[in-house]
Amino acid sequence: MTRIPSSLPINEVLSDIVAALKTSGTVVIKAPPGAGKTTGVPIAMEEAGLITSRILIAQPRRLAARSAAARLADLMGSQIGHDVGYQVRFDRRWRSDTKMVAVTYGILLRQLQADPYLEGIDAVLLDEFHERGLESDLSLGMLLRLKQTVRPDLKLIVMSATMAPQPIADFLSQDGAAVDVVESEGRSYPVEIRYAKKWDRSTIEEQVAAALPSVLRATPGHLLVFLPGVGEIRKTETLIRQLPETRGAEILRLYGDLSPDKQDRVLRESRQRKIVLSTNVAETSVTIPGITAVIDSGAARVMRYDPDVGFPRLQIEPISMAAADQRAGRAGRTEAGMAQRLWTQATHRSRPEFDTPEILRTDLAGAVLQLAGWGERSVADFPWLDAPFPEAVATAESLLKSLGAIDDAGITPTGRRMLRLPVHPRLARLLIAGEEFGIPKRIAVTAAMLSERDPFRRGSGPPKTVRGKNRGNHNLLDSRSDILNALNRLEKYADGAEDPQANEAAARHIFRVAEQLAGMLEGGKGKQESNAEDSDIAIMRALLAAYPDRLAKRRSRGSDRAIIGNGQGVKLSGESKVQEGDLFLVIDVQQATGDAKVRQASMVEHEWLDPAGFSERDEAFFHPSLRQIAARRRLYWNDLLLKETPIESADDDQSQALLHEHAIRNWDRIFPQEDTGLQRLLARIRFLQKWNPELELPALDTESLHAVCFQLCRGRKSFLDLAKAPWRDFILGKLSYQQQQALQTHAPERIKVPSGNEVAIEYQEDKPPILAVRLQELFGWDKTPCVANGRVPLLLHLLGPNRQPQQITEDLASFWEHTYPQVRKDLRRRYSKHHWPEDPTQALASRSGLKRDSQ
Structure with a gap:
């Protein structure tokens, strides 16, 4: 019952x-x-x-x-x-x-x-x-x-x-x-929430150790400590075991990969006081009886996908308010409790309300493969509670195609085999390749080592037992592959080699997972594997099958800097020992400012590359330092450039589009600027567009000028060529003959003044056009000249002999009548040799303005 x-x-x-x-x-x-x-x-x-x-x-x-x-x-x-x-x-x-x-x-x-x-x-x-x-x-x-x-x-x-x-x-x-x-409302007791009084610069582990004594004194029950990961759990345990307050308490760990018997030990009721150091598995997945206090680090390890580099990265992030409330609630299941948060109340308000769904922040390759195997034709048409970003889906589909898991028709036979393996598609492809190369057992250990916790974390201490003599030295490193180095080290440790940095539990777990994975491979049961050297080569070739999109080529011979197919720069860090070859796989990367740091790499020989991935293309590109179009014949493997030789660039559509693209980006360097005839022409046309709309002049906005630039790029190769191009002729060519005539008549570039000189008119946007001319050259005019078919009077800047404005006016007749007598008096005193008639409307204009030239 x-x-x-x-x-x-x-x-x-x-x-x-x-x-x-x-x-x-x-x-x-x-x-x-x-x-x-x-x-x-x-x-x-x-x-x-x-x-x-x-x-x-x-x-x-x-x-x-x-x-x-x-x-x-x-x-x-x-x-x-x-x-x-x-x-x-x-x-x-x-x-x-x-x-x-x-x-x-x-x-x-x-x-x-x-x-x-x-x-x-x-x-x-x-x-x-x-x-x-x-x-x-x-x-x-x-x-x-x-x-x-x-x-x-x-x-x-x-x-x-x-x-x-x-x-x-x-x-x-x-x-x-x-x-x-x-x-269901559930049932809980009140929980007192305490916050840190101020921001603490110390490590999470040190903050937990500092908070623990007061929390233990505040409540009588068990204590649950939330930490981001296993590494923080281990370090925290080391610190708190030294505290006198923890004597007599049972300090336990709780995380997903813990063995079932150790997990059960945490969940069993006990009269002895427990201090449970846990990841977020204790947030909602399990209930630990007797918890009355919680210390919350406020952090969790979250897997996020970085589309800039194409790598998923595990990073520590602040938890959401909802997650913090869940953690605190663990202290109030059986009686009133308290929760100590290791962050201030002010910073709590800046936390997100809920955690971001994983589908919006991580690698989608496994999900896309699942849907392909299930017969789903379109990821976009699948019923998602929150639809994934299209860019992330495209990245996943690209990876799966490079792994041979899907093609345009759907899932492939290789993809079906990959689906049967309970690992990420990369590792599934690695296992299948290793099986095909005849090393199912060793490739299973490699896959487990890549997917599970690192068994050689620094500071983990020596293993509990030494299972034989040291038959090797893991310090003798292979310069071809960091993965081989790690694998050889793990195999030697399993064979009895002493290694003070090894974590025995993690190593055992890897071999347990490897045994299960090998058993799922068709050739993994009792088959004799290749000799050591052939096996090493097979592992490196299998890694290529699993990481084809992470193939990198050194920038120069012996350089630690390289570039991968998506254009991302990478740099081999000091942790990597790979020195051989000009090609290597980026297995483990850490994003940094500038080039990403490669912690684990593996060499690739050119002859290992699948011939189907090679392509040769003649490509034009913009040379940034020469500021001109250049061309190369390039050899690619997938998207990675392997080799190139210079060729003559063609006057084709690609060169035209490329020069135009970079010209738009550097418009100030290309388009003729101020004090040029082109700018004056544009100002005249725009002026006439505003005041004489009946002329229906073409628009000459930025977009239109970009279109003119595209036409001028045809047959040209450099910024210098473009700067010298006949921009003025091309723009005038957009006007009909009648429009050009109207432009000359109603918005002339120059106007002839009474002195006989032709003086330039300065057209301004949203302002009257300016005619700056010496006052003496206007003698004989009785009113202000107009443009735009008589609709707009010129703004006259009347200059003295020193070329400085003496008056600015739009009404010349009013100036002559009311202002000129006073100006004349001042100018006669300062410039006595110049002619200053009493009636300027009847006087003879002079280019020099001197008395002898006015007679």
Whole structure:
């Protein structure tokens, strides 16, 4: 007889959940951690007759799947592997008649690939959906597609601790059928939140050690410490074991890769006080009994995709407000508690409200391959709760094509083989290549070493036991491949070599994963592998199959700087020992200012390159220092330039477009600037456009001038050629004959004044045109001349003999009558040799202005 503890808050809404499932077959549940939803909902469904065959309970982590199965089995009065079971990577405990199976989201996706109809499955429960992992988003879309097509009878339950449930319900209602939302308030005790008084420059580990004594004094129960990763857990443990306050306490670690027995030790109830150092797995995935205090570092390790370099990077980031509340809530499950946050209250307000969904921040290659294998024709048409960025999808598709996993028709046979391996597509391709080269076991160790935790972290201390004599020296390094160096070092350690920097648990885990991976390869069972040298070459060639897009070519012989196919510069760091060859693979990279730093690389021989990847192209390019078009005959492998030779550039469309592109970027260097006839012409045309619109002169804005530039680029090769080009003629050519005549008449470049001189008119934007001329050259004019067919008077700058303005006016007649007498008096005194008539309208104009020239 099954039973659900009456103390679980989920009991209050189980009848609503069952009713919703009987009505629509889909329900969205929001309930806080500790409410009992993970165990209560499947049991209630089974008791209501909704599970006749099997329910899959999907969890984001292996630890959560095992924990859920153990709790369910206990409540059902069953043993693991009978009525209740679980399946995680490399660990399966269920049989054909098992009704409840807790799985990771990765296992659920594999089952959807193997059995797209999920035959024999009555229901799927997606737990901890608020974490918004890529696999959970992918699972939700696939299950929705399944329900809308061939499995409308499939029961679907989505459970979240923090997410607003209605958007998920709306998403699942795409076919018009309403989806119910059920919320459980849960039960918790008040938690006192404390913040750091000021920003602390010390390390996270030091901050935890400083805060721990006061937190231990504040509450009597167990203490949970949230840290970003295993490295911080290890360092923190070293520090706090030295504190007198931790004597008598049991200090435990908790993270995803921890062995099941050590995980169970954390989750068991104990009277001895516990200090649990955990990653974010303890945030919502598991409940640790007796926790009354939390120390929160406020950070987590998050995988983000960097499109600039094409590499996913794991980085420590501040957690969201929602995640911080979840962590604090762990202290109030059984009684009042407290949470010490290692950041100030002021900085708390700057944190994001929720974590960014993984689909918007990480590598999508695995997801795109899953969809291709499932027969999805378009990633964009797939039902996403949050659609991925198109650029990230394009990057993933490009990678999968380079790996040979997909082509224009869909998934390839190689891609099908890759899907069967529970690793990233790169590593799956690595395994397949190693198998084809006859080294399935050794390539499995390589893949495990690349995917799992580094077994040679500095400061990890010596192994607990030494299993034989040192039969090698890992300091004798191979200058061809850092991966070979790491592999050889790991193999020697496994064979008994002493290594004080080795982490025995991490090394054991790698070999355990490698054994599982090798067993999944067709040639990985009992096959004799190649000799050592051939095996080393095979590993380096298999790495090329897995990282073809990360092939780099040194900038010069022996240089530690190189360039990869996407144009990104890289630099071999001091950690890399690769010295041979001009080609190498970028395996492990750390982004830096300027060139990315390559920590692990592996040499590539030219003859290893797939001939199908070679192409020869004649390409024009803009030479930045010569500022001209040059051309090269270039040999590429995929997108990586291997070799080039100079050739004569052709006067073709490519050269024209290239010169035009760079001319636009450097417009100030190309387009003739001030004090040129071109600028004066443009000013006249624009002036006439404004005052004589009936002429319908063509627009000469920046876009139009760029178009003129494109025409001028034809047959020219350099910026110098462009600067000397007949810009004025081309622009005048845009005007009809009548328009050119009107331009000359109504916006003349010069005007003839009474002295006989032709004086330039300065046309200004949104201002009257200026005629700057010596006053004595205007004697004889009785009014201001106009342009624009008489619509606009010139603004006269009347200059003295010293060429300085004596008066500025638009009304010459008024000036002669009212202002000139006073100006004449002043000018006669200063320039006595010049002619200053009493009536300028009747006087003879003079070019020099002297008395002798005016008679």
